[in-house]
Amino acid sequence: MDYDSFLADVQQCGRFGSREETAFVTATVLRAVAEVLPMAHVESFAANVPHELMVYLRGAHQKPDPYFDSNLFLGWVLATVDVTGGRDKTEGGLDLFVAYSADEAIDRCRCVFGVLKSALDDDQSELISIHLPDTIQQIYAES
Template sequence: MKYDEFLARVRQRGEYTSRDEAAKITEAVLGVLAERISPGEVEDLASQLPGPLGPALTSAKRQQPENFGIEEFYRRVAERTGARPRTAEWDAGAVLTTVAEAVSGGELNQIISQLPSSFAVLFGKADAD
């Protein structure tokens, strides 16, 4: 998937008014995701994402992943976007469902396996089987 197509899908899913808004939301969600998964997984995911998304993801990675749940994930996304946590839930779903389409099934499974099962729905999965 090319970068423009990725942002177009995020924009459509999130019902954003502009490509710039979709890009800002995407970078915020990916930045929080990078804090939550292992550095090696951040690198693997970054290698499969189009355009500037990979470097944006790797610049947010930590030495060690932080351990937080889905509510904290939403809070952090909301903090970065200036939105409410409920809006951040919508934003995270728009971005991460698009990530699920853009990466290989194996990569997606590796990401989801590092997260609590409650995160699976954000990637368009019913559960983390």
């Protein structure tokens, strides 16, 4: 799968307004994956993952932090959920953005994971999956 069709599939899934936003979301999810994927495994994906995206996976560490959990993973992706700063109209109460941002981040993970899975063979996909933190692993499985 080439880069363009990878992005096109993600954009369609997430209904993103622009290719730029799609590229940003994709890059961020893969950067988060790189936080948990040991460096030694990265090159095994080179054959199936577009080289434009391999750049992000190559940010992986020799020994990933074993305590990197689902919340941290989501934290990376949440940064892609765009908000324009506005004055506080909720008087400090329930913030709708906060309430829905995690769902949105999960949806974004799903879109990128779904396209990624379709590009990988089963063994490669399993290799990604086992390194993901538990809740993210579940999302990956459902993607």
